[in-house]
Structure formats: C-alpha cells, structure tokens
Amino acid sequence: MSATSTDLILHHYPTSPFSEKVRLVLGYKQLAWKSVIIPAILPKPDVVALTGGYRKTPFLQIGADIYCDSALICDVLEHIQPTPTLYPAHNKGMARVLAQWADTTLFWAAMAYNLQPKGAASMFEGAPPEAAKAFGADRAAMSSGMTRLRPADATAAYKSYLRRLANMLEGQDFLLGGTPCVADFAAYHPLWFTAKRVPVMADILNATPAVLAWMDRMAALGHGSFEKLSATDAIAASAASTGASAPFAHDEDTTFQDEHGIALGSEVTIAAELFGQEPTPGTLVAATRTRFTLQRTDERAGTVRVHFPRIGYVLKAAQPA
Template identity: 40%
Template sequence: MTGIILHQYDSSPFSEKVRVCLGIKGLEWQACDQPVIMPKPDLTPLTGGYRRIPVLQIGADIYCDSALIVREIDRRFPQPSLFPTGNRGVANAFEIWGDKVLFQSAVLAIFGTLGDDVDPAFIKDREALSGQPFNVAAMKALAPFALTQIKAQAALLAEQLADGQAFLEGEKPGLADAAAYYNFWFIRTFCAGLVDRLPDVAGLDGWYDRVAAIGHGVRSNLQPADALTIAKAAMPDMVDCLPGEAQMLGTNVMLAAADYGRDPIIGTFAGSTPYSLSVLRDDPELGKIGVHVPRLGYSIAAV
C-alpha cells in the first residue's frame, strides 16, 4: 500500500488532531510541510485549488479536511480503531464540538491574547480565507470571555472523566480524545500560561498528559516536490457511488466548503458515500488525481 503523506505544518491545530490519530494507530507517515499562508504552489495542484491544511495524500488520492482524513486513515488501517467502544456517535459528537465550539473559543483566546503581535500577512491571509475581517481589536475585547468559555468546556470534559477512566471513551484512546485534546494543545502552544494547568478542573490535566504521551507515530519528512512526483506516478483508486447519485458519474461538478476556505474543486463526479464526495481531476502536470471531501459541510453543484 502506498504510504501516508500528510500535507501540514507543525503549528496547525487540525494537523495536530490528525497527528494524534496517527499516534494512536502507531503508523509510519511522511510530513510534507506546506506554507502557513498562501501561495501554496505545491499543494493546490494536488487539490485543485483547496488550500486548507491538513491534506492527506495516498498516491494520487487526495483527502481534504481533517474530518474525512481521520476516517480514511481508520478505514485503511482499522486496528487499533479510532472508535474503541464501537460507538461512533459519541466520537462524532466530540469531534463536531471540538472543531466548531471549542475551536472558535480557542481562536478568540489565542489571537485576542497575541493582539498586535499577530503578523499582518497572516491577518490578510485569514481574511481571504474566511471572507470577513480578522478583527484583532474585537478579539482582544472578547478574549476574557473566551477564556471563561474554555474553562467551562474543560469542566464538561472533566465530567466525562469523573469515574477515573483514562480516556474519554474508556481505557483506550480514540478520535474523541484527539478532537478534544488539540484545542488545548493549540492554546498551550501559542499562549503559554493561559490555560497551561487547570487544577480546579479535576482530572483534565492527567488526561491531557496521557493523550500527549501517545505521540505522533513514526514520522519522517518529505519534500513537496517529491509528493508531486508520487502523485504523478500513481493512479487514483476506484471509489463507490451511492445508487441515488450514480446518474451523476462523469458529469462536471464543483465541490466547495460551506463555511470558510470556499475555493472550488472542479472535476468529474467520481463517487460518493454517506460521508464523502469524490471528483476526478485531470491535471496538466500530474495526470489524473482523485480528490475527496466530506459530505458534511461541503456543497456539490453542477458546472
């Protein structure tokens, strides 16, 4: 099987979520570091324009968004499972909460605390990504409120651990832990001292340390040019298609995120599952590339 390539950068919170999942499984993988801000000339040829990080590459198949990436990793490498109790609903709920509610509070707390130290180039890039102002002054005003919300969310996590279990679903770590952990890692990485320790939230710090100790599996580094060479030498896998969408196969469609980073991915519709949508692109330099996005949070439209 072709190796795992994760297009990422080390300070990316959503990349940390994926890295912890790779650690849970003890997998070997290659980190292909991409720029924090645009342009990303060695990433967008693979994705067809999608610019968010992380992106998973396996041969000529490209998986966008951490929500799909972790599930594709679990599908290809099922043991140990990212759903240790078999209750996927619990992990799904933790992930949506971590990616939306807790992440937004973390962003406010971090950038409100950094304030005028935020790089203007980063601000400009994130305004282009989100389509709205990156208002540092407003974030500074909201940072104290965001911190109260983070501590309240931490207390909810502690309730899940109150019976003494090691991880959020029991004695084995899973996606739920990675999805909750990366936000606290994000805050502690960028704003040391803000919520480094929460002694008044019993059990949270021990859980955080246990997740941190999992590590990231076996990492090596790969140059972006080499990742492009790997994609050019491979062919995308065949994918399934839901019966109700089979009539769309081969038609030109556009996929795009519904929240932010809405750069369209245009290709021929190649397949679908209840959780994903796939297109086939024909890149002039790389040849055929399969690009896959989650169904949840992404739109599909005819071109």
C-alpha cells in the first residue's frame, strides 16, 4: 500500500499512551488515517530518517511535513478538521492549560505509580528478561536529569488527581462540559495506560466511579478509520512529496516571532526540555508564536520539514563544526 502527500500518517505503537491520545482525537474527528507501527525503543532508523533525531512517540506525517509532540498534532488535526472542535470558544484557554497539566504533571504521577515494581513486572510478564532490561535502559536514557516521583508519593498524588477529575465531572459528561475537548484526551491517556497496560494496578481507579464512567465514554469515541502502512512506504511518500518550500501547509500563521535572536535560515537544533532530549538539527525556516519548523534533507526521505511546538522545546543555534 502506498500513501499520498495529503494522507494523515501516524507513526505509533499500540501501547504508547500519547499515541492513544492522538488515536482517539482522530476517532473523535472521524478522520481517515494510515498507521505505521514503530519500535518502542531504539534503534529507530526509519523514525530518524523522517524526524532527524526526535524519537518520542507518536509523530504525525503529512507528505514531507513531520509534526512532533501530541499537543502540536492536536492543533494540526484541528486545522484540518475544525469540527467537532478540541478547543471550545468559551473555554479555549482553560482547555489548553488543563491539557498541559494532564500531559505533564498527571502523566508523570500516573507513570511513576504504574511502573512501580508490581506494575513493571505485569507489563513484561511472559517477555524475556532482556526485553524489560532494554526498555528500562532506553527510558532511563530518555529521562536523564529528570526528578522522578517515588512510588508512595506518586500513589498519593495520583489519588488526589483522580479525585479532582471526578470533581470536574460532577453534573457533566466531560471535563469542561457536555462534549470532549483537548483536556479530556490529555487526561485520559495516562489512565488508559493504568487500566489497559498494567491492569494489576487499576484498583486505584475504583475509588472514582465518575472517572471510570468518563473513561468508558472516551473509549467509545474509537480510533476512526485507518489502514496499515509500512515505514518504507511512509518514507517514500515523504520523498515523493512536493512543496518543499511551504512550511505553513497546515497552519495559516506565518508571522516570524523572534525570541532568541536567531534569524530564519540559520542552522539550529531543537530538543525537548525534559524527556527525550535528543536534538534535531536543521535549518530554521519558521518560528511563529506557537511552533518552530526545521528543514533538513535525508537520503531516503528527501527534503523534510520537522515541526515542534514552542512550549516544551528548546531552540539553540547550532555549534560550529
């Protein structure tokens, strides 16, 4: 199967929580998409061919445009399919702030709870010991320098956050009203990991039945219509795409916003602030109020534009060779 320059191609793997967030957004918006399954840990040569260094999961490909980070992917999908909206007009700021909290504070508390010894043993039950060791080493490298919650502290925090979500659901089906918004998708995926990936840890959810009912409503949104695609075909779709000089294909905001004293056309790197800090090098071709775009060339993928949100990412001038 091949892909066109307009196909939505999600590079993900089934047990990735942030991928579940995006899969549900695709389902909510009833968008057709193509599914490329990528490795959960390094090496990821086909991923790096497209991203240039970024290796977190998922990322979205549209032709030769690569969108990193689930928050930016949500913005792109909103632009492509504005209804139903992820950002209700009367609560747009609240939805974004709550989603950012869920993708960071809630997520890391949930994962510290989920992956304490009993949960980690459950996750790798039946797998060879080398698999658990390799996964642990991979994630340790990605989280170098981060402060991790201890299991007892994570458990207490997770319980508190679940109660707060339950409070938000009093008298309404979703966190900010009668329909889902971006905050619902961001808050759902760490809880989904607890329930589906480490069910041995899922008793913590039972104290908040309103949250469990909301999770059922979220799961019912589904993943939309998708077809499998190979990584080779996805890379070929990038190489075959035209319009390599148009970094604003999926965002009408073209205004250059300089916060760094780095001119467009400069050689730069972009890396995540905390988790997965592998830098992506390239030429800066856009810096708007919400995102950065690098242009780079790969021998297999051709001329590629890699897009990052400003929030959570660090732009630096490339060091002289």
